[in-house]
Amino acid sequence: MVPARPLVDPYRRTVRDLRVSVTDRCNLRCAYCMPADGLAWLPRSEILTFEEIERVARVCVERFGFDGIRITGGEPTVRAHLPVLVAKLAALGVDLSMTTNGVTLAGMAAELRRAGLGRVNVSLDSLRPDRFAALTRRDELPAVIEGIDAAVAVAEPAGRAAPPPAGSATATVPATSAWWRASPAASATPATGSGSRPTASSATACSPCGRPISGPCCAVEAPTTTWRPPSRPRSGASGPATASATSTSSARPAA
Ligand code: SF4
Numbered sequence: 001m002v003p004a005r006p007l008v009d010p011y012r013r014t015v016r017d018l019r020v021s022v023t024d025r026c027n028l029r030c031a032y033c034m035p036a037d038g039l040a041w042l043p044r045s046e047i048l049t050f051e052e053i054e055r056v057a058r059v060c061v062e063r064f065g066f067d068g069i070r071i072t073g074g075e076p077t078v079r080a081h082l083p084v085l086v087a088k089l090a091a092l093g094v095d096l097s098m099t100t101n102g103v104t105l106a107g108m109a110a111e112l113r114r115a116g117l118g119r120v121n122v123s124l125d126s127l128r129p130d131r132f133a134a135l136t137r138r139d140e141l142p143a144v145i146e147g148i149d150a151a152v153a154v155a156e157p158a159g160r161a162a163p164p165p166a167g168s169a170t171a172t173v174p175a176t177s178a179w180w181r182a183s184p185a186a187s188a189t190p191a192t193g194s195g196s197r198p199t200a201s202s203a204t205a206c207s208p209c210g211r212p213i214s215g216p217c218c219a220v221e222a223p224t225t226t227w228r229p230p231s232r233p234r235s236g237a238s239g240p241a242t243a244s245a246t247s248t249s250s251a252r253p254a255a
Helices: 050-064 082-090 109-115 129-136 141-153 176-181
Strands: 017-021 068-072 095-100 119-122 242-244
Touching (some): 050 068, 050 082, 068 082, 082 095, 082 109, 109 141, 119 141
Parallel strands (some): 017 242, 068 095
16 A cells, blocks of 8 residues: 655645535525525535445545545535444544534434444534524524433543442433433523424425434434544644545535
């Protein structure tokens, strides 16, 4: 195999991270990102297959020494069979992470973790239900909070803060959902009407999967548990440069 050689950008930063957008679709409709009715989604033929994404990633890792891959979208969890792709990329031995809006994370966290996902970032604009619904046009904040809980629940011990010293009481971290429900922010009721999530009786098929939007969107299998892994040691990093090998032509922000 040809030895890896670094990929250096015009500012002399070594590029080590690959960002892969696996879909242009999303189960939210953030006002700063897309229209309320969504967009004209790319046809399936325009989206890279899992095998094509793996091939690009392998070139980046083996030829250019990349050591990190981030999965994004749109909302990556609405891509059917996402854990299959996660397993393929995890096999490359990189720091594998995902950015998600968290809406379907509770139903997928364990499977994604088992497939090899190492870290997750949850984009969350507000802890106030009314503000969240106004920004995202969906009343999904409780689902996001549960998704964070699910991620933390399957965290490996190594990913948690330092263990309590011997002889001390076992530290317990309250579930995010319990903390949030007890906070003043949770009592801000989302507005009903045009800004909130539509009901199942009113035009609510999920655009990726066609299921009622009240259920998990394109989630593959039900979960059981998940994680919050350790931060990656970055020896020799010379800058924050990141390659963006987007599998779609979308230029919208990631979830
Ligand atoms: S900003 Fe992210 S979560 Fe919001 S609609 Fe766009 S892709 Fe979806």
